[in-house]
Amino acid sequence: MSTKPSIPQGTRDFSAEVVRKRNYIFSTIRNVFELYSFQPLETPAMENLETLMGKYGEEGDKLIFKILNNGLDHENKIEKARAGFEKVLEGKSSSDITERALKYDLTIPFARYVAMNHGKLTFPFRRYQIQPVWRADRPQKGRYREFTQCDADVVGSLSLLNEVELANIYHEVFVQLGIKNYELKINSRKILVALAELCGGTDKMTDITVAIDKLDKIGLEKVKEELQQRGLSNEQIIIIENYLNITGSNEEKLIQIKSLIGSSEIGKKGIEEVEFVFQQSKNTNIDIDFTLARGLNYYTGIIFEVKAPAEVKMGSIGGGGRYDDLTGLFGVPDIPGVGISFGVDRIYDVMEELNLFPSGVQVSTKALFFNMGEAESRFAFGIMQQLRSNGISCELYHEASKINKQFTYAEKKNIPFVIIIGSKEMEEKNCAVKNLATGQQEIVSLEKLVDYLKN
RNA sequence: GUAGUCGUAGCUCAGUUGGUUAGAGCAUCAGAUUGUGAUUCUGAGGGUCGAGGGUUCGAGCCCCUUCGAUUACCCCA
Numbered sequence A: 001m002s003t004k005p006s007i008p009q010g011t012r013d014f015s016a017e018v019v020r021k022r023n024y025i026f027s028t029i030r031n032v033f034e035l036y037s038f039q040p041l042e043t044p045a046m047e048n049l050e051t052l053m054g055k056y057g058e059e060g061d062k063l064i065f066k067i068l069n070n071g072l073d074h075e076n077k078i079e080k081a082r083a084g085f086e087k088v089l090e091g092k093s094s095s096d097i098t099e100r101a102l103k104y105d106l107t108i109p110f111a112r113y114v115a116m117n118h119g120k121l122t123f124p125f126r127r128y129q130i131q132p133v134w135r136a137d138r139p140q141k142g143r144y145r146e147f148t149q150c151d152a153d154v155v156g157s158l159s160l161l162n163e164v165e166l167a168n169i170y171h172e173v174f175v176q177l178g179i180k181n182y183e184l185k186i187n188s189r190k191i192l193v194a195l196a197e198l199c200g201g202t203d204k205m206t207d208i209t210v211a212i213d214k215l216d217k218i219g220l221e222k223v224k225e226e227l228q229q230r231g232l233s234n235e236q237i238i239i240i241e242n243y244l245n246i247t248g249s250n251e252e253k254l255i256q257i258k259s260l261i262g263s264s265e266i267g268k269k270g271i272e273e274v275e276f277v278f279q280q281s282k283n284t285n286i287d288i289d290f291t292l293a294r295g296l297n298y299y300t301g302i303i304f305e306v307k308a309p310a311e312v313k314m315g316s317i318g319g320g321g322r323y324d325d326l327t328g329l330f331g332v333p334d335i336p337g338v339g340i341s342f343g344v345d346r347i348y349d350v351m352e353e354l355n356l357f358p359s360g361v362q363v364s365t366k367a368l369f370f371n372m373g374e375a376e377s378r379f380a381f382g383i384m385q386q387l388r389s390n391g392i393s394c395e396l397y398h399e400a401s402k403i404n405k406q407f408t409y410a411e412k413k414n415i416p417f418v419i420i421i422g423s424k425e426m427e428e429k430n431c432a433v434k435n436l437a438t439g440q441q442e443i444v445s446l447e448k449l450v451d452y453l454k455n
Numbered sequence B: 001g002u003a004g005u006c007g008u009a010g011c012u013c014a015g016u017u018g019g020u021u022a023g024a025g026c027a028u029c030a031g032a033u034u035g036u037g038a039u040u041c042u043g044a045g046g047g048u049c050g051a052g053g054g055u056u057c058g059a060g061c062c063c064c065u066u067c068g069a070u071u072a073c074c075c076c077a
Helices: A016-035 A057-062 A078-089 A107-117 A161-177 A189-198 A202-212 A220-229 A234-244 A250-261 A265-280 A344-354 A374-389 A403-412 A423-428 A446-454
Strands: A046-048 A066-068 A098-102 A125-134 A146-155 A183-188 A286-288 A302-307 A316-323 A337-343 A367-369 A394-396 A417-420 A430-435 A441-445
Touching (some): A016 A146, A016 A344, A046 A107, A107 A125, A107 A337, A146 A161, A146 A344, A161 A183, A161 A265, A161 A337, A183 A189, A183 A265, A189 A202, A189 A234, A189 A250, A189 A265, A202 A220, A220 A234, A250 A286, A265 A286, A265 A302, A316 A344, A337 A344, A367 A403, A374 A394, A374 A423, A374 A446, A403 A417, A423 A430, A441 A446
Parallel strands (some): A183 A286, A367 A394, A367 A417
Antiparallel strands (some): A046 A098, A066 A098, A125 A146, A146 A337, A183 A302, A316 A337, A417 A430, A430 A441
16 A cells, blocks of 8 residues: 555656746746737647547657546447457557547647637637647656647738747747747748759658758758658759758848749748748847758648757757648638747756746745744734735744744745744734844834835 | 666765675754754664565675666657
């Protein structure tokens, strides 16, 4: 019976200190979302499995946490359950075994919500959503099985101004959090389509994007090798090499890409998109990166990815892009959208590593009343309630322990003031207030105590 | 899913080729100190050495299995 308790792999408990820091990130992001006129939405932790399956690619499907159906042992269902399990063993999923799953991201549940409610929503619909998601991935640095995403999406508008705003939201949030040298990479899927067209057809699109996405990780030669393995001809690889060799400032890159794929109709459109967002947004951290591809295949236009400052080796701390027909998957066509996501858990790790949390984040109890005995503590209790009704967080030590124990308690809990009310103070209607940081102590009349502590 | 590294007190870690009763610092608790502590002094408690099996006269150390943590690959925030 006494096995050590534990929590599932890749999940975490958050202590008070961590919760406060996380809340600091949440509220920063939430305030910016609200400032940009996004409305909150929350969706269930679990979705019907079929809502999620097939939306994240083959790899993604494997990483969805599936929930076992209840009542599998019921005598009427036992045969079905057996048959369903056989299907699972073959790598398929079976509604006889599982028909619900934990949500994998916030975008697909949002698309499902929009499809269900498109008659009631006012378009363009701007929503933000801050909730945990789950992935059955092997945990490692910056990767958890339960983590929180903060998404903002605009659906029902084709305007590129949305992309500009989202780029500005990224900037606003990261500047406020102190992550000044983050990098916002942008590209357009249309440019990648144009490249694929140039290299023998859009069916090669996935092969090409998967390979070039790895450029900064494995280098040009390895990318070329991979392209060869994926069945591209030498001629085609030379085109891609030229594409990958585009370097320089953002302006220079734009000139080079135009000469390479500007003749393609879709390529031209993609370049215009990137150029517009780059010029219209005042975000100085934008880096136009034509190798950026992003895994999710529902993106159709601008794509974003946020890189953490290089010194922390965290990789992506946010991402997003435009999808022309996400709700089409749920039977409601022609609602285009664009969205971004913040990965709070990684942002937390980055800020921790760079020491960016302000000290004021740890706002704890303001004052501790010492317990100086039976009558004294009963008196102090009344004073404490007065402080509380004035919005001052405080507590009374639970028993009349030795003074140094009470001091130690205050110190450990990071409580800045202790208030001592003994028999003498009760008579004189005042109290001794000691500032633990400075060690200074003052006699304060009980009437003025609220003002004294409010500073 | 594949692979590497690591599991010793509440925490951070020592622990010799395998050799008596497994150690230190910090933390906790108690004591010169029931109205002024966080710096000192004294003492105490605390361990199935992750778990299970094996080799050996003898295992914290070697071997196998298993669980957990962590890192990398794949993929991703």
